[in-house]
Amino acid sequence: MPTEEASQALFRFGPYEFLPETGELRRNGTTVRLAPQPGRVLSLLLQSRGRLVERSELQAELWDCALADVDRSLNVCIAQLRAALRDRAEAPTYIKTVPRRGYQFVGPVGGTGRGQDPPEQRPAGRTSRWWLWAAAAVVVVAAAGLSLWGWRARPAPVRIAVLPFALTGDQTLRVFQSGLLDELMSQLGTVPPERLLVTGRGSVMEYEGREASTREVREKLGADYLIEGSVRRSGGQLRVTARLVDARRDAQLRSWTFEAEMAQMGLKRDIGSQVSGKVFELLFTDAEHGADYSEQCKGCWEPLRNARYLQAKGTEEAFRQSTNLFEEASRIEQKCDRAWSGMAESLVALARRNGEGVLFERARRAAQEALRRNPRNAEALQALANVYLWRDWDWRESERLLRRAVEESPASASAHHDLAWYLVTAGRRSEAVASLRRAIAMDPLSARVNLDAGWIYLQAHEFEEAAKQARRAMELEPELREAQACLARALLYQGKHAEAWAAMRALAPVGFKEPRNATDAIVQLFRQTTADRSGNPYFRAVRLAWLGESEAAVEAVEEAVRNRVPAAAMLRSEPAFVGLWASARFRMLMEKVGR
Numbered sequence: 001m002p003t004e005e006a007s008q009a010l011f012r013f014g015p016y017e018f019l020p021e022t023g024e025l026r027r028n029g030t031t032v033r034l035a036p037q038p039g040r041v042l043s044l045l046l047q048s049r050g051r052l053v054e055r056s057e058l059q060a061e062l063w064d065c066a067l068a069d070v071d072r073s074l075n076v077c078i079a080q081l082r083a084a085l086r087d088r089a090e091a092p093t094y095i096k097t098v099p100r101r102g103y104q105f106v107g108p109v110g111g112t113g114r115g116q117d118p119p120e121q122r123p124a125g126r127t128s129r130w131w132l133w134a135a136a137a138v139v140v141v142a143a144a145g146l147s148l149w150g151w152r153a154r155p156a157p158v159r160i161a162v163l164p165f166a167l168t169g170d171q172t173l174r175v176f177q178s179g180l181l182d183e184l185m186s187q188l189g190t191v192p193p194e195r196l197l198v199t200g201r202g203s204v205m206e207y208e209g210r211e212a213s214t215r216e217v218r219e220k221l222g223a224d225y226l227i228e229g230s231v232r233r234s235g236g237q238l239r240v241t242a243r244l245v246d247a248r249r250d251a252q253l254r255s256w257t258f259e260a261e262m263a264q265m266g267l268k269r270d271i272g273s274q275v276s277g278k279v280f281e282l283l284f285t286d287a288e289h290g291a292d293y294s295e296q297c298k299g300c301w302e303p304l305r306n307a308r309y310l311q312a313k314g315t316e317e318a319f320r321q322s323t324n325l326f327e328e329a330s331r332i333e334q335k336c337d338r339a340w341s342g343m344a345e346s347l348v349a350l351a352r353r354n355g356e357g358v359l360f361e362r363a364r365r366a367a368q369e370a371l372r373r374n375p376r377n378a379e380a381l382q383a384l385a386n387v388y389l390w391r392d393w394d395w396r397e398s399e400r401l402l403r404r405a406v407e408e409s410p411a412s413a414s415a416h417h418d419l420a421w422y423l424v425t426a427g428r429r430s431e432a433v434a435s436l437r438r439a440i441a442m443d444p445l446s447a448r449v450n451l452d453a454g455w456i457y458l459q460a461h462e463f464e465e466a467a468k469q470a471r472r473a474m475e476l477e478p479e480l481r482e483a484q485a486c487l488a489r490a491l492l493y494q495g496k497h498a499e500a501w502a503a504m505r506a507l508a509p510v511g512f513k514e515p516r517n518a519t520d521a522i523v524q525l526f527r528q529t530t531a532d533r534s535g536n537p538y539f540r541a542v543r544l545a546w547l548g549e550s551e552a553a554v555e556a557v558e559e560a561v562r563n564r565v566p567a568a569a570m571l572r573s574e575p576a577f578v579g580l581w582a583s584a585r586f587r588m589l590m591e592k593v594g595r
Contacts, residue, residue, distance in 0.1 A: 011046045012110040013094065016085065018042060025084060030254060030282070033443055034084050037062065037309045038077040045095065049105040052098055078103065080476060158283055160188060161199035161223035161247075164208040165240070166230040173231050176268065180240070183272035184227065187434060188279070191410045196283075199223055218247040225253075227279065238262050242275045244282060253282060273434050277441030280411045296373070297336035300329035304339060311346055314448040314477055316353055319346045330369075337377050340370035344383035345414075352390055352566050355536070360391040360566075378409035382418045389422055390566035395594045398422050413443030420456050426594065427572045429460040440469075447477035454486040458493070459573040466490035481507065492546070493575055497522060523547065536560075538567040545576040553577075554585050561589050568593055 011018045017026045023039035025032045034042070040062050045053055058074055078095065081087070087094045094107040162184045167173050181201070188198045199221050207217065217226060229242040243255040256278060258271050297304060307325035310318040326343035329336060344366035351359035364387045370380035385401035388394040402422055405415045417439035423432035436456050443449045451473035457466035470487035473480055484503055491500035501518035508514070508525055515521045526543040529535070530552075541556035557580075560568045571577060571590045580586040 009047075013046075013107045018046060020046070032084050033446070035080060035309060035312045036305050038080045038084070041074070041077045042081055045103060045105040046109060049107075049109050052102050052104045054102040056102075058102065075478070079478075083476070157195055157197045158225065159197045159199070159221075159223045160225045160227065160279075161204055161217065161221045162188065163204055163217070163226060163228045165228070165242075167209075168230055168232045173233060176238075177231055179268045180231070180271060183268045184275060187272045187276035187438070191280070191406070195407060195410055214245060214247050214250040223247050225279075225283070227275065233262065236262050238267070240271055242271070244279055254278065269430075269434060270437060273437030274441045277416075277438035280438070281441075283411070297329075297333055297338050300333040300336055300339060303329040303332065304336070304342070307342055307346075311342065312446065312448065314349075314451060314473075314480060314482075316350065319349045322346045323350070335373060337370040337373035337380065340366050340373065341377050341380035341383060344370060345379055348383050348386045348390070352386075355563075355565050355567075357391065357564070360387050363387055364391075376408050378405040378412055378415055381405040381408065382415055385422070386418060389425065390569055391564070393564075393569055393593050395422065395426055399426075413439040413446065413449055417449055417452060421452070424456050424459045424573050425569045429573070432456060433460050433462065447473050447480060450476060451480060451483050451486065454483065454490065458486060458490055458575065459570055461493075461575050463490045463493045463575075467494075492522070536565060536567070537563065538565045542574065542576040545580060548579075550580055550583065554580060554583055554589075557586065557589055561592055 009020055011020070015028045016032075018024070018039075020039075020043035023034065023036055023043075025034045025039065025042070041058060044058060044061060055074060078097075082089060082095060085094050089097055092106060094105060096104045096106045098104060162181060164181055165177050167177055181204075185198055185201060188196065203221055214226065217223065224247055226245040226247050227242060228245060229240065232239045232241075238260055240258045241255060242258075244253045245251070246253055256275060258274070260267055260270075264270075303325045307322040307329065310322040310325065323343055323346040326339050326346060329339035330343065333339065344363045347359050347363035347366060350356075351363060363383055367380045367384035367387070370377045371384070374380075381401045382405045385398045385405065388401065389398040392398075399422055402415070402419045405412070406419060409415050416435045420432045420436035420439060423429075423435060433456075436453055439449055440453055450469050454466045454468075454470035454473060457463070457469060467487055467490040470483045470490060473483040474487070477483070485507060488500050488503040488507070491497075491503060498518040501521050504522065504525070505514070509528075512525065512528070515524060526547055530540050530543050530547070533540070537556045537559035541553045541560060544550075544553035544556055557568070557571065557577075561571075571586075571593050577586070
């Protein structure tokens with residue numbers, strides 16, 4: 001059992017630091033996203049470093065035995081830990097697997113963990129606790145005073161300038177350099193000016209091709225932060241380095257390097273999305289990450305934490321369990337807006353899967369309850385926007401709420417992820433992909449973000465990327481059948497029928513007689529499943545359209561629109577329906593969806 005002393009430790013290993021008390025993992029000073037349960041596994045392994053920790057011990061210590069699939073959940077946690085630590089099972093630097101028994105932390109560890117005595121560390125006895133309670137009282141009194149003065153006041157917006165990237169000898173890259181500057185400024189400009197001000201292109205072009213001190217640029221442009229870098233080519237390979245500099249202190253905060261083939265499509269867009277996503281994460285996450293641990297939610301922290309863990313798994317059963325836990329949290333601490341907004345998010349996810357109108361209405365009420373307690377709750381704004389998108393097909397209101405969510409939480413991967421869903425359904429593919437890439441850059445270890453990224457890429461008709469993200473989601477959560485379905489669809493649209501059938505085979509009903517030819521197997525499966533008219537009419541329409549049965553596909557789409565199937569919001573973007581656009585009946589149906 002972890003002791004109070006151990007929970008207050010700081011562990012250092014390689015370039016990482018880990019704080020068990022908060023679950024925060026940092027690499028070279030930058031926070032690495034880590035879900036709560038993998039964090040608890042890491043904490044126990046670090047406290048027991050050098051010793052084999054049996055699987056049964058981990059399960060007994062960290063899981064409620066009433067929960068199903070504990071063994072699989074432990075496997076997923078270890079996989080997510082290895083991804084966060086850039087560790088490999090076959091050649092471990094930190095976490096060694098002992099087959100059929102357990103795990104051992106094998107890397108050297110420093111810091112103030114168990115068995116070490118940091119300088120001037122005092123036990124958390126009565127005196128230290130008295131000071132903690134005194135400090136807390138001062139904070140509460142100060143917060144009360146600030147609320148009377150005007151708790152909604154925001155700090156001044158952050159000012160950032162993107163300088164033209166330096167060209168190292170190859171002047172033929174000027175067009176790329178100029179396009180990258182525009183892309184970065186455009187991506188950063190998606191944050192409302194109340195939060196982030198981006199210096200205009202005319203002002204920064206003065207620094208093209210010449211060196212200037214950080215102090216000079218800050219004094220002239222008034223920027224708090226600078227983005228600078230270099231572009232280099234070697235043969236057909238391009239290397240881009242980007243740096244974020246705190247101009248107030250003349251200190252480099254982070255740098256990133258990107259290498260790719262010059263011929264790669266969308267290269268400027270990809271780099272712009274990744275850099276802007278990482279900048280948002282560095283500049284805006286601190287206040288947002290502590291939302292679940294606010295004063296209003298302190299009484300229900302345990303069910304709230306467990307609900308977040310389940311929610312991150314992304315499966316239907318996990319969403320149902322998380323809904324119950326969020327509901328429990330809302331009963332324990334009625335002031336906690338995060339309990340209501342978390343409940344709304346899980347209910348939206350369930351409603352999108354099965355199309356139940358009652359779940360959408362429950363999600364709407366939960367989101368409204370959260371916003372009544374905190375009008376700036378970004379998660380509640382997202383959930384309510386999703387009700388408008390998938391239930392009401394009211395795109396205008398959905399976009400308004402999603403833009404507000406991004407404004408309130410620029411570093412939220414889920415806010416950019418949900419905005420990408422709206423944009424792709426509205427037919428704005430390039431904007432959708434840009435928002436999606438930012439979400440992936442901010443939360444690369446989220447199974448949900450990677451899974452939905454696959455579906456969004458599919459709707460954007462970028463099938464190779466869709467397959468890549470579906471495979472990534474399956475690595476993070478091996479039992480995600482939705483990821484398997486996404487992979488099969490992506491391969492199918494690429495004409496890779498043998499690979500598509502390999503991914504699709506597990507989704508076939510029991511007793512399906514499989515022909516030897518992959519294409520014949522897919523045709524037979526689609527004909528068999530479309531014959532059953534009790535299923536989801538939208539996905540029946542997708543299969544019929546692929547089979548070339550246009551009239552029957554349009555009839556199924558009509559049924560989907562009539563029954564308000566959530567997926568019908570994607571009529572404009574669905575790749576299977578490209579061949580139906582010539583139908584006047586289909587175009588009339590599109591007019592009914594989205595306004």
